[in-house]
Amino acid sequence: MIGKLTILLRRLTFIWPERNEVAVIHVDDFWLRRLILEDIPATTIPIFPEEGRICIHPKILIRIVLRLALILPLRVAMDRQKNRAARRIYEAYLLELLDEIGARVVLTFVDNSLAFQRLSRLDSKRLYLAVQNGTRTLSCVRDSRTVIPASLRTISMTNFYCFGERDIFLFRKHEHQIDNMLPIGSLVGGYYKSMISNGQQPKKYDLCLISQWHSHFFEDDQGRAFPSDSAKRIGRAITALIEFLQRLISETKLSMIVCLRNSDDAGERRYFEARFNGSATITGGTAGRDFSTYRASEESKLTLALNSTVLAEVIAWGEKTLWCNIVEDEHYEMPELGISYFCGRDYDAFRRRVVDLIDMPAETYREMTADAARFINNFDPKTPPHAIIRKALLEALAPSNSNGVESRLVPKATVSGTLGIGQPDRRPS
Numbered sequence: 245m246i247g248k249l250t251i252l253l254r255r256l257t258f259i260w261p262e263r264n265e266v267a268v269i270h271v272d273d274f275w276l277r278r279l280i281l282e283d284i285p286a287t288t289i290p291i292f293p294e295e296g297r298i299c300i301h302p303k304i305l306i307r308i309v310l311r312l313a314l315i316l317p318l319r320v321a322m323d324r325q326k327n328r329a330a331r332r333i334y335e336a337y338l339l340e341l342l343d344e345i346g347a348r349v350v351l352t353f354v355d356n357s358l359a360f361q362r363l364s365r366l367d368s369k370r371l372y373l374a375v376q377n378g379t380r381t382l383s384c385v386r387d388s389r390t391v392i393p394a395s396l397r398t399i400s401m402t403n404f405y406c407f408g409e410r411d412i413f414l415f416r417k418h419e420h421q422i423d424n425m426l427p428i429g430s431l432v433g434g435y436y437k438s439m440i441s442n443g444q445q446p447k448k449y450d451l452c453l454i455s456q457w458h459s460h461f462f463e464d465d466q467g468r469a470f471p472s473d474s475a476k477r478i479g480r481a482i483t484a485l486i487e488f489l490q491r492l493i494s495e496t497k498l499s500m501i502v503c504l505r506n507s508d509d510a511g512e513r514r515y516f517e518a519r520f521n522g523s524a525t526i527t528g529g530t531a532g533r534d535f536s537t538y539r540a541s542e543e544s545k546l547t548l549a550l551n552s553t554v555l556a557e558v559i560a561w562g563e564k565t566l567w568c569n570i571v572e573d574e575h576y577e578m579p580e581l582g583i584s585y586f587c588g589r590d591y592d593a594f595r596r597r598v599v600d601l602i603d604m605p606a607e608t609y610r611e612m613t614a615d616a617a618r619f620i621n622n623f624d625p626k627t628p629p630h631a632i633i634r635k636a637l638l639e640a641l642a643p644s645n646s647n648g649v650e651s652r653l654v655p656k657a658t659v660s661g662t663l664g665i666g667q668p669d670r671r672p673s
Contacts, residue, residue, distance in 0.1 A: 257297040262287045267347035270354040279630040291359050307340045361401040371640045376406045378553040382575050385418045408622040429623030433557030436538045438628035445542040451500040452544035454552040457512045484570035503537040504528025545602045560621035562610040581616045
């Protein structure tokens, strides 16, 4: 307790935050700044308990008290739970920071941030834009919601740039409330394919395995990073896939490259070195920022994983992919992907599927998976995600919108084929 208090005290500061028209919620701002903001100044607001300073300038504190007294008195008074009252105070603090910064647009690349979602509903002054950073699953829209207060279990926010129509279907099915879901594809993957990639590459490897390894999945004490049952479930699924691949490589002598999740994690590298014992090439980039995983996928005949975001990205490029649900777990079901989805504990069937996909002509594969690929990742190289979001941002910052007019809606002209949350089910058959 004393240690936590010491850390908190060290983060307190009287320094005013930098004034800018754009604010970024959460310290995970690398891709937003590199791909969207570029030359647009922005102030990043860390969300507790992230690494970052907490401004306690007297002016800020007075404004928080006034906000709570004038705007939220009944809600705070009715909050009998201490954590709920604390949340109201912290929300008031964040709103005061945004006022002081002078922000007109608020971005986040942490689309499942409860703080961001709450602010987008409480604050009518600004345009809030959430950008999806990874594949959303049952764990995201259902399981993880059970461990938070009931009042927060519904995902509710204003504008969400998601990957594809699959996300719209998933969020709608679980009764979440998002005003505008805009399926534009993956921000990072879309940028790579439209701006960095050199097109079709010679195939150096038969297989590319995207690692989803994390030490918590294989430890008795998972700590706070993952719920115990979820961590063990993921660990079992990864283990089952690795065992199938060990046997497959041994029997067929197929070449494989393993793309590490984190090249700085010695434990992850040791895990794969021990499992494949020299029969696979192991590589990885620093936090994925050098695009090495995308390059490895483009240089491989087939990319496979449990349910990695990379699969959703590269299938939209026409690259052969395989979602591997060896343990037959509902959390990894992707039947809409047809031949790119394998479910079952039958090794011989798994081997046949892998070999068939490797041998299949690339054009045949693209024709068979085009609809499913677009459903999961609505990527259009002519209008990549970073360009769409930047255009919406610039329009929101234009002088004509200086009074916050139209701040609740993303200009729909920027997105081709925008679907609302009430659209009919359009999953591929």
